[in-house]
Amino acid sequence: MKKKEKKVVLVDIFFQHLAQTGIKTYTDNLLIQIERYKGDSFTFIITPSKESINKSKMFKGKTARWKNLWFQLRYFSHKLFVLPLLSIWYKADIVFSPDILSPIWSRGKRVSVIHDAFFWETPEHYNKLWRKFYLFLLLTGVKLGTKVITVSHYAKTTVAKYLPASSITAIPTGLDLEIKDQDENEQAPLPTPYFLHVGVMEKRKNLRMLIEAFAVFLERKESDYSLVLVGQRGPREALDDFDGILSLVKKHQLEEKVVFTGYLSNKQLSTYYKFAEAYVFPSINEGFGLPVLEAFSYGLPVLIGPQGALKEVGGNAVLVSERFEAKSFGAMMLKISEDSQLRTSLKQLGYQRLSLFTGQKFLLSLTDYFNSITNE
Template sequence: MSNKIRIGLDIRDLRIAKTGSRTYLEEIYNQFKSDKYDCEFVFFDTSIPVYTGQYKLLKLIEHIRFIIWKQIILPIKANLNHCDILFCTDYFVPYFTPGFKAIPVFYDAFFFEYSSHYNAQWLKLFKIFGVNAAKKAPFIITITEYARNRISHFTGIDRQKIKAIHLAPKKMAVAEPEPGYTPTFNIPTSKFILHVGTLEKRKNLVRLIEAFNLLRLSGHHDYSLILVGQPSPKNDMDDSAAISEIIDRLGLRDFVLTPGYASDQDLAYFYKYAEIYAFPSINEGFGVPVLEAFHHQLPVIVSDNTCLPEVGGDAVLCFDPFNVEDISNKMKALIEDKELRSELIKKGSERLKLFSWERNAEELIKTFRAAVNKN
């Protein structure tokens, strides 16, 4: 009889998720399929199509089906497959866990911090089936020490039960743009500053645009600002209207570009030829674009709050995200101080080595083993 621990992974979310949680599940799924680890793995999925549209009645039915999957079908599958651990990467684990232990992933505390931005019924389900089940779990996985502290603060769960395991950059579909490739829209200047992410209010892009305007007023007219990303699907979180308004008010329509969705070739081009990566967010769970910028040897400036200094370490230049002048000064420093620029690029390449999906999977399995042995 095998002494290997048996780990079940819920992969149903691969049919639904479109954001960072999908990337996380994909990468962990790929690691667990690779035969690198001294464990047995079982992957649980549904054969029933998952509804992802906007029709309210069908969305309600899908929510009910989701609860049935999590609270009835999944624990039965885990029990019948003799799992020691059931790992769920979408906040929700079964409340009853006959014969196994369940461990969820909580990426951040946004459900608590921005509760008004979420569907009221979904929040009730999260608190009943997500938080309460997590309190019974031997451990909860999160992605930064910052998120660990916030989750503990809002849920009352002991920090010792919450394990912070850092993410890694996603492998880009196109690592390098094709030789001679030019993006699908015109960039009016020879140099540009880059930001990649959804146009949400927490991304703080209005202040970044105001800071960019100060940069131009200081004499750096040979730069554009490219904000890659689509509007938020949640209207009260979306900041695209305010972004468009500030661009027009400052007369920057030709120099602040908002291309929306970027093709793989365009994205590879932006990362390769950008001069600076700017990350002014006022709330993040992790900030994977920091690592993607390191990978492309870009100097990075980030907000001095939440998890971004933790992820960037001494390889980033920090600013006060509420101080437009400070943001502008940090961009200016990287433009004018070539030695500082080179130093950050070098440190970024070194820091990137600390983050890998192999290391993430190893830390997960170490946590699973501890959970199996925990009373």
């Protein structure tokens, strides 16, 4: 009997040259799952190679304007010309783009991952001409048959306002996160209990409201608490909110209470997670919410605002404020700080929630989807 020929999936990770947040985490996890893949249905080809991405530092961090322009030129050239030619060279059955944009034409099926609806909902955060061209290519690609995956059912609902719902399939992200307990030899990074937030300081993260909520919390809490903000400034000036956050810290005289750590190594970050009282995530706009799962893996209670994707991921394992307001969020911070039984309950629920979003389940759903579209 003739051996079944594997279908070729060309996975484009060019955007990893620049990616720093959600798309980077999604793609990194995807590559881990691909390395573990033992099935006989697909051959995955990664372009460019992980090694070349890791060696390249030109577009990492806060970059000069000319570098941004140079990246955009290379990026669009890659999508429009290089990737289609590679699809022919490798005889691809699927061209998979985890970074939103697929080529307009290629050999095989084209699949894009759209993580959120930011391009449509917050146009002020993007260069007008760049955004217009980007959306033109995206919409043209969908009209010409590009399939779309979203990272959550919430994201599918929001993206379907702008793209045909028939082209969209929700495949929730999954991570292989081990339960991480405190090491008896580890020491807490701070002498006081603290709330933790991890992420770039972009406006959509709603960290100004978090500062206001922390001030409300301190007015009602006699014990000494800190707020730890791990992460760097937003990568683009239009998105960055660091100066506004710092201004509020000074306004409320919280310089000794709010800790800005900047970038941390994985080991340092792990220590901050392990000793935190709770993870606070008041973001107003997310497509999925990977930090929620990360916090669950450390046994942390998680506090979020009423945001759809975060509620979908967190389920019954998170506390949700009634509104995106300082008083509402501050009251929730007070509640979690005073109720040890609630903290223990949320810890166990978080562990259970993790089992719904594993990397194995994610890749299984993805390969099932690839099989379905190649058999159409």
